[in-house]
Amino acid sequence: EAGVAQSPRYKIIEKRQSVAFWCNPISGHATLYWYQQILGQGPKLLIQFQNNGVVDDSQLPKDRFSAERLKGVDSTLKIQPAKLEDSAVYLCASSPFRPGRGGNTEAFFGQGTRLTVV
Amino acid sequence: AQSVTQLDSQVPVFEEAPVELRCNYSSSVSVYLFWYVQYPNQGLQLLLKYLSGSTLVESINGFEAEFNKSQTSFHLRKPSVHISDTAEYFCAVSPIQNNAGGTSYGKLTFGQGTILTVHP
Numbered sequence: 001e002a003g004v005a006q007s008p009r010y011k012i013i014e015k016r017q018s019v020a021f022w023c024n025p026i027s028g029h030a031t032l033y034w035y036q037q038i039l040g041q042g043p044k045l046l047i048q049f050q051n052n053g054v055v056d057d058s059q060l061p062k063d064r065f066s067a068e069r070l071k072g073v074d075s076t077l078k079i080q081p082a083k084l085e086d087s088a089v090y091l092c093a094s095s096p097f098r099p100g101r102g103g104n105t106e107a108f109f110g111q112g113t114r115l116t117v118v
Numbered sequence: 119a120q121s122v123t124q125l126d127s128q129v130p131v132f133e134e135a136p137v138e139l140r141c142n143y144s145s146s147v148s149v150y151l152f153w154y155v156q157y158p159n160q161g162l163q164l165l166l167k168y169l170s171g172s173t174l175v176e177s178i179n180g181f182e183a184e185f186n187k188s189q190t191s192f193h194l195r196k197p198s199v200h201i202s203d204t205a206e207y208f209c210a211v212s213p214i215q216n217n218a219g220g221t222s223y224g225k226l227t228f229g230q231g232t233i234l235t236v237h238p
Contacts, residue, residue, distance in 0.1 A: 004161075033224050042122070042208050042228030043162070056225065091162065095224040107224030109154075109162040 002026065004110035006092050012116045018080040021113045025073070025094030031055075033107065034067055034077050035091040043091055049075065050097065082117045089114050120145040120211050124229035131199055132237050139194040139232045141209030149211040151192040152226065153183055156206045165207070168192065179203075204236045 005024040013019050025032050030051050035043035046065065048056040051072035060067065064083070069075040079086055089112040125140040143149065153165040166177040173185040183194045192209060210226040 031224055035226075040230070042124075042210070042230050043226070044228070045225060048225055093162075093224055106164055106167070107226065111161040 004092055004094055004108055006090075006110035006113050008113055009111065010114050010116075012118060013082055015084055015117050016081040018078065019082055019115060020076050020078045021090050021092075021115075023075045023077070023092030023110060025075070025092070026108055028096060029094035029108075030072070030097035031095045031107075032069055032075050033093040033095075034075070035093065035109075037089040037091055037112070039088070046077070079115075082115075084117050087115055087117045120147075120149060120213065120227040122209050122211055122227055122229035124207075124209055124232050126232050127230065128233045128235070130235045130237060133201055134198045136197050137195065137199050137203075137234065139207050139209075139234065141192045141194065141229060143190050143192065143209070143211050145190075145211060145213065148214045150214060151183075151185055152210045152212070153177075153181070153192070153194050154208045154210060154228075156208065156231075158205070162208070165194075199234070199236045201236050201238060203234060206231045206233050208232075 004026055007022050011019055032049040034046045036046050037043040046060045047067050049069040052069050065079055067077045091109055091112045093107040093109045095107045121144045123142045131137050151168040154162045155165045156162050166175050166183055168175050168185045176182045181194055181196045183192055185192050208231050209229040212226050
């Protein structure tokens with residue numbers, strides 16, 4: 001089974017530029033997450049999708065970050081304009097959705113995109 | 119809201135020695151508990167999880183963790199470490215929730231990570 005795919009793996013941009021990251025979740029996984037991992041910290045959830053709808057975006061800096069999941073499959077995360085403090089690894093994860101409790105709905109993570117803003 | 123504190127940022131040990139990585143959490147609701155591992159240049163991988171039942175859970179590579187509800191802890195232990203265990207370990211929690219009739223525990227709050235370095 002193919003894992004969560006992310007691209008690009010690395011990106012270097014200047015501050016105030018725009019950048020976009022792409023994620024292809026595991027086939028059939030209804031739930032998709034974007035996390036931000038700043039160096040020396042644990043990942044922080046930015047946004048959660050259920051199919052193509054947003055479940056939780058309370059920690060997404062909406063003045064500069066946006067995300068979409070068209071057709072409930074692939075997702076893109078965009079930053080416009082980027083700031084120095086956005087330098088981080090951006091992780092995408094997906095999990096299946098099982099009605100009722102007790103289903104195994106572990107989250108599977110991609111390798112991430114490392115963004116450096118200079 | 120949830121928070122997770124990993125009490126040690128770095129833990130150096132010698133090969134075949136025992137190790138304990140400490141994790142405490144705070145939450146106003148019941149949570150599931152997890153340990154993830156991140157090997158150099160690789161993505162996060164689930165090491166073990168506590169959902170319910172026995173408070174002692176084990177991984178396939180010899181790690182174990184015990185859920186202590188009264189102390190709100192979920193410490194990770196291994197009786198004898200190998201060089202290959204060198205990695206960063208993250209403790210995480212997920213609220214027990216029911217989204218539109220289903221459950222999904224990828225909505226994780228992570229600790230800041232513990233770098234385990236095993237020396238020969």
